[in-house]
Amino acid sequence: MATLEDLTTLDALDAACFARPWGAAGWRAAIEGGGIVLLAGVPARGLACAQVILESCELRRIGVEPGARRSGLARSLLRSVIAHARRAGCERIQLEVAEGNVAARSLYRAHGFGSVGRRPGYYRDPPDAALLMDLEIGPKS
Numbered sequence: 001m002a003t004l005e006d007l008t009t010l011d012a013l014d015a016a017c018f019a020r021p022w023g024a025a026g027w028r029a030a031i032e033g034g035g036i037v038l039l040a041g042v043p044a045r046g047l048a049c050a051q052v053i054l055e056s057c058e059l060r061r062i063g064v065e066p067g068a069r070r071s072g073l074a075r076s077l078l079r080s081v082i083a084h085a086r087r088a089g090c091e092r093i094q095l096e097v098a099e100g101n102v103a104a105r106s107l108y109r110a111h112g113f114g115s116v117g118r119r120p121g122y123y124r125d126p127p128d129a130a131l132l133m134d135l136e137i138g139p140k141s
């Protein structure tokens, strides 16, 4: 798990991966709020952030630097998030993804996530619908 000592790395990676990065303050809040904050690669080239809320785990962020993509880092991060969520007793992992984000949707589908809803017009810049996806991870799944 990442710690407050990783804030500079998280901030830089986030800015390399996302058009609207959280900033160091956002990552500090995620860590101090008990989030599952993970880095992958040596040196770190990918990050993930998830939050456990009762029996659900919300995947809030997963990103890999453009130059390190398609080498399995996101797969490794997602598997770690799933393992942490299981250990925390969660029954499911939930997320939102832009409908046009083919790479992320493929990643989630490859790990068993299914679509459970769609919010048209959810994203503005660029405009896109949000797909709601989840993965059951409880003892009955």
Ligand SMILES: CC(C)(COP(=O)(O)OP(=O)(O)OC[C@H]1O[C@@H](n2cnc3c(N)ncnc32)[C@H](O)[C@@H]1OP(=O)(O)O)[C@@H](O)C(=O)NCCC(=O)NCCS
Pocket: 017, 018, 046, 060, 061, 062, 063, 064, 065, 068, 069, 070, 071, 072, 073, 074, 075, 076, 097, 101, 102, 103, 104, 106, 107, 108, 110
């Ligand atoms: C989505 C993202 C995290 C994938 O990271 P990655 O490290 O390249 O992914 P991996 O190499 O672990 O790939 C795992 C699987 O994801 C899918 N995938 C990843 N990139 C893909 C692409 N460009 N097109 C289609 N499928 C893709 C594939 O199923 C892949 O398995 P395969 O390589 O055996 O075909 C990365 O593209 C990224 O950071 N995008 C920008 C940030 C983002 O959109 N995050 C998600 C929303 S929070």
